[in-house]
Amino acid sequence: MNQEISYESVTVHGQTLESLSNQLPTDTIALNELIKNAYDADATEVIINYDSIADTLTITDNGKGIPRNGVQKLFAVGKSEKQYGKSFFSQEKGEIRYIQGSKGLGFLAVLRFADEVEWDSCTENESFKFSCKGSDILQMDNVSDYKVPVTHSLKRKRGTTITMRVKHESREPLDDLFSDSAKTVKIANVFRATNIKVKIVKDGIDISTKKVDDFYNECAQRRLFYVTISSQENIATIYHNGKVIDNLHFEDKLPDLCRIEGELLIFSLKAGDSKNISPLYKKSSDKATLSPLVYINHNLFDNETLFNPEILRKQQSTKALPQMIGYVDVISESPDMKFNPDRTQLVENAYTKSIQNALFFINKEVQLLGAKFKEQNQESIKYGNPKPSSTYQKTSERIVLKGGAIVYTGTGDTDLKDFVLKVYDEAGHTIPANELKIYANDTLLINGILPHQKDEGNILVKYILDKDGAKIVQETVLKVKNKRTKECRVDFLPYKFSPVRDTNMKVCAIAIRRIEELYKMREHGKRKYMFVVACALRSIFELSAKSLRANPNIPQELNKEMKVHDVIITVFSYLHDPKNHTFLTAMAKNFRLDFDSLKNLSLQTYLDAYSHAHLGAHQGNLLYSKSDLEDIAKKASLFAYIVNKMHKVFLGEN
Numbered sequence: 001m002n003q004e005i006s007y008e009s010v011t012v013h014g015q016t017l018e019s020l021s022n023q024l025p026t027d028t029i030a031l032n033e034l035i036k037n038a039y040d041a042d043a044t045e046v047i048i049n050y051d052s053i054a055d056t057l058t059i060t061d062n063g064k065g066i067p068r069n070g071v072q073k074l075f076a077v078g079k080s081e082k083q084y085g086k087s088f089f090s091q092e093k094g095e096i097r098y099i100q101g102s103k104g105l106g107f108l109a110v111l112r113f114a115d116e117v118e119w120d121s122c123t124e125n126e127s128f129k130f131s132c133k134g135s136d137i138l139q140m141d142n143v144s145d146y147k148v149p150v151t152h153s154l155k156r157k158r159g160t161t162i163t164m165r166v167k168h169e170s171r172e173p174l175d176d177l178f179s180d181s182a183k184t185v186k187i188a189n190v191f192r193a194t195n196i197k198v199k200i201v202k203d204g205i206d207i208s209t210k211k212v213d214d215f216y217n218e219c220a221q222r223r224l225f226y227v228t229i230s231s232q233e234n235i236a237t238i239y240h241n242g243k244v245i246d247n248l249h250f251e252d253k254l255p256d257l258c259r260i261e262g263e264l265l266i267f268s269l270k271a272g273d274s275k276n277i278s279p280l281y282k283k284s285s286d287k288a289t290l291s292p293l294v295y296i297n298h299n300l301f302d303n304e305t306l307f308n309p310e311i312l313r314k315q316q317s318t319k320a321l322p323q324m325i326g327y328v329d330v331i332s333e334s335p336d337m338k339f340n341p342d343r344t345q346l347v348e349n350a351y352t353k354s355i356q357n358a359l360f361f362i363n364k365e366v367q368l369l370g371a372k373f374k375e376q377n378q379e380s381i382k383y384g385n386p387k388p389s390s391t392y393q394k395t396s397e398r399i400v401l402k403g404g405a406i407v408y409t410g411t412g413d414t415d416l417k418d419f420v421l422k423v424y425d426e427a428g429h430t431i432p433a434n435e436l437k438i439y440a441n442d443t444l445l446i447n448g449i450l451p452h453q454k455d456e457g458n459i460l461v462k463y464i465l466d467k468d469g470a471k472i473v474q475e476t477v478l479k480v481k482n483k484r485t486k487e488c489r490v491d492f493l494p495y496k497f498s499p500v501r502d503t504n505m506k507v508c509a510i511a512i513r514r515i516e517e518l519y520k521m522r523e524h525g526k527r528k529y530m531f532v533v534a535c536a537l538r539s540i541f542e543l544s545a546k547s548l549r550a551n552p553n554i555p556q557e558l559n560k561e562m563k564v565h566d567v568i569i570t571v572f573s574y575l576h577d578p579k580n581h582t583f584l585t586a587m588a589k590n591f592r593l594d595f596d597s598l599k600n601l602s603l604q605t606y607l608d609a610y611s612h613a614h615l616g617a618h619q620g621n622l623l624y625s626k627s628d629l630e631d632i633a634k635k636a637s638l639f640a641y642i643v644n645k646m647h648k649v650f651l652g653e654n
Contacts, residue, residue: 025344027170027177029302030109032190033343034059034162036100036299039196041065043159048187049201050178055166057113057174062159065123071130071150085297085333098297098331111138113174114164120153121160127153178202182279182287185209189280189293190300192329212293215265215326216387218277222267225321225370226386229262229328229362236262236362237475238370241382242389244460246369247477253358255334255351260358262328264292266370268383269323281325290322295329296337302344307359312367318627319371330355372494379600388475399423399436399463399474406479407453414450416440416461419476423465437464440478453480455648456498492519492533493540493633495641500648504547508640511539515633534629538613540636541568544643553650568610571642572603609635 024030031048038046041063049058086099110117111134118131130150137146155161166174177183178200188198188209200207216226226239234251237244254260267273267290274282274290283289283304291309294301307328312320336351346352374381400421407414416438423431438448439462450459459478464471482498493512499505515536518529545567562570574580609632 024108024112026302027112027173028183028187029343030112031059031187032300032302033101033106033109035187035190035198037106038063038160039097039191039299040099040101041160042097044195045197045199047199047201050174050203052171052175052178052203055171057164057166059162059164060159061161062157065158065160066119066121067123068126068128068150071148083335085335085337087333098333100297100299110134110162110164113166113170115167116165118163119160120155120163122153122155122158124158127155129153129155178207181207182282182284185278185280186293186300192293192295192298192300192327212280212327215263215278215281218265218281218325219267219269219273220384222269222273222383223265223386224268224374224381224383225264225266226388227262227264227266227326227366227370229260229264235476236366238366238373239386239388240373241386244475244477245373248362248365248369250358250362250365253354253361255336255354257334258330258332258337258351258355260328260330260362262292262326264324264326264328264366265386266321267323267325268321268374274323277325290325292325293327295327297331298329301330303346306346306356307363309363309367311360311363318375318630319368321367321370321374328359330359399465399472401463401474401476405461405476406481407450409453409456409480409482412452414452415448416445416450416463416478417448419461419478420463431465435465437466438462439464450478456480456482492516492630493637495634495637497641497644500644502547502551502647504543504550505640505644505647508540508543508547511536511543512637512640515540519633530629537629537632537636538610540640541610541613544640548643548646551647551650564610565607568606568639569603571639571646572601572606574646575601575642576603606635606639609639 024033035046035048038059038061041061043061043063045062047058047060049060050056051058084099084101087096088099115134116131117134118129120129121127128150129152130148132146132148140146179202184200184207188200188207189212190198192212200209224240225245227236228239229236234249236248236250238246238248274288277290279287281290281292283291284302285304289310291304292307294303294307309322309324310320313322332355334351336349337355338347338349338352339345340347346356400423401419405419417433417436420433420436423433423436434448436448438445440450440459442460442462453459457480459480461476461478463474463476465473493516496512497509499509515533518533518536521529541564545564548567548571549561575584612628613632613636
């Protein structure tokens, strides 16, 4: 028996659109969706005009307009022919842009604000206008039956104007939004690219806003570090007082079709200083807390967790530098870059997780490196201008270097020109690398050749292009490593070393690694090992002292049967004795502390650290807090590092 089959249509009720519109969490995000459409239309200017008297909200842009066949696409909610993140060439500015829209959220955005909406658009070929009434659409049983009347327009200037008759329930929220400088300044900076200007007008008055490019002018007296981030070079460069203090390499941290750009300014603020910093760089959830702006494909991403400067405050307060502003821009053309419906969170997948991990790594390590430098150079810290001068400004557009430059000890001379990827003049023409002057620790190298290196450490390399009166300098830190040394970063015991051929120092190096492993177990809730950690710190001092007493090549003063306390005193007497200039120079070479910092190390603090470690061996962690133990560990590992270096200096080991 044949059965008769019938088909029924699937309908979408108008209330579904209202529900979707309400899912846009804030008015700011809704406005952002409308600005994105202007950006995708190649606009260079967007004017947002709110008239609280006439109850109208107008968005005007100078983009390429909506084509006639684009009207139907505008109303296709949840679908767009646009491919998010796909790059396109902006004819107006001759630059690359990245498509922002892909979900048809623009129409939902206007429904959030208004019942009556009119679009008036002009393309190169025609001008027309069309309108809709939200209440008519929302009460329909099937919104696909709604017909949009399109008529001829007298508009002659290219672009699109959206005029919204503000709903009664939207008036008060919009009044609050356009009266809140913290919100309007973020709307004005919704795109980081300088080629699109967002102008905000309320009741005929231009609202003054700051551009993100002005962040360096904030709180000049408490500026501490300036940081540039470039995944093109896989490097984050940290500056203090105009000079490079460290480079953070993050190669292999990012997925394909993704790069990160950024500039950060890190402060050491006193009470009340943050009040003078623009609300642009303050969290919406806590207006007393500073935070860099996070962009994805140049568009402001309303998310305060993706690059959170507070990540270290609870765990490692002494190593945290959370007072930072600036921006971080994630650029991705991958179809795996996905967002939740309101575009406030990344959809978690392998691709977005890699990006999150990379940002966490950069954020954390920049703070740790900066905090370490601050602590080790307390007496010489300078505030005010950490950014390099214009003469020495980092300009990757002119001199592009390979990231993660490394040479190894004992491998012969190195041609530093090999680390140069590209050199451009102002016209974009390639310049041969042999036209660069190359300096290593301020010494001009003949033909850019670095002589073979005997010791591990860092070398500040400057590549200088001095052409036609324009001096461009690119700096990088070259790492010199011993091939037998396995480099690792530690937090609790921060000073690592490759031990000399001495049993005690070898055991000491092993002990440092094992103590570090035990300390990290606390992150997994295994705090029971903290007692062992507290007891073990003394061994670092004792093994180091024992190794010196056993080395016949060490001066006689250290070759006696003396207590650890006395060995520490003797070591520091060598560091502080001006007669030992040659010794200090050798110690400071390729060392983490400079010459003056070595001389300024406080003997008493190290004697106290050993005394506390001795007591901790008997009382475990009962008498000392986590920060106390971290301070002891830091000084113990540095003392071991110094002792190991003393062996190398007196024995001539590499």
